[in-house]
Amino acid sequence: MSIREFKPLKSLPAERCYNNLISYTGPIPMLRNQIKQVLFSCGGCDQKGIPVDSLYMYYPEKDFWFPLASMSVLRAQPICSILSYKDKDYLVALGGVGNDPPQEPVNAIELYDIANNVWSRLTDMTKPLMGMAGLTKNNNLLIF
Numbered sequence: 001m002s003i004r005e006f007k008p009l010k011s012l013p014a015e016r017c018y019n020n021l022i023s024y025t026g027p028i029p030m031l032r033n034q035i036k037q038v039l040f041s042c043g044g045c046d047q048k049g050i051p052v053d054s055l056y057m058y059y060p061e062k063d064f065w066f067p068l069a070s071m072s073v074l075r076a077q078p079i080c081s082i083l084s085y086k087d088k089d090y091l092v093a094l095g096g097v098g099n100d101p102p103q104e105p106v107n108a109i110e111l112y113d114i115a116n117n118v119w120s121r122l123t124d125m126t127k128p129l130m131g132m133a134g135l136t137k138n139n140n141l142l143i144f
Helices: none
Strands: 020-028 034-042 055-059 064-067 079-085 088-094 097-099 102-105 109-113 118-121 134-137 140-143
Touching: 020 079, 020 088, 034 088, 079 134, 079 140
Parallel strands: none
Antiparallel strands: 020 034, 034 055, 055 064, 079 088, 088 109, 097 102, 109 118, 134 140
16 A cells, blocks of 8 residues: 655635636646646635636646636636637636626636637526536536
8 A cells, every 4th residue: 555645735826615626738828838737726706605707727837826817707616628629728617606696506608718818708508507517528518
């Protein structure tokens, strides 16, 4: 039996709960498009339980969090995935718990262009979703 050693890593700049972490390996613009493995932290709630619009990227090699462009919709626990389209990678965020009205499901879908650090709002879902699970398979996002 082997023993693993765990070491503390740098925390997000602001405390969060109900955020979604997504692993990504690909070109990172702020690192001269080097292929790196990073984590994105999308949305969540602040210390008062209010949904936020933030996106951060964690770079494990330097134990550093980069703040990135914010979503247009405040949301906690969005369904998130990395999808590719025409040789570009995107982070998609949909649904979650919003703040307009407070603690209600969200029907918004947003697409984050990793290469350009910009969000685009897509057509809203016909029904808001929260508390759902998502799985990415063969570049398709499956929602349960």
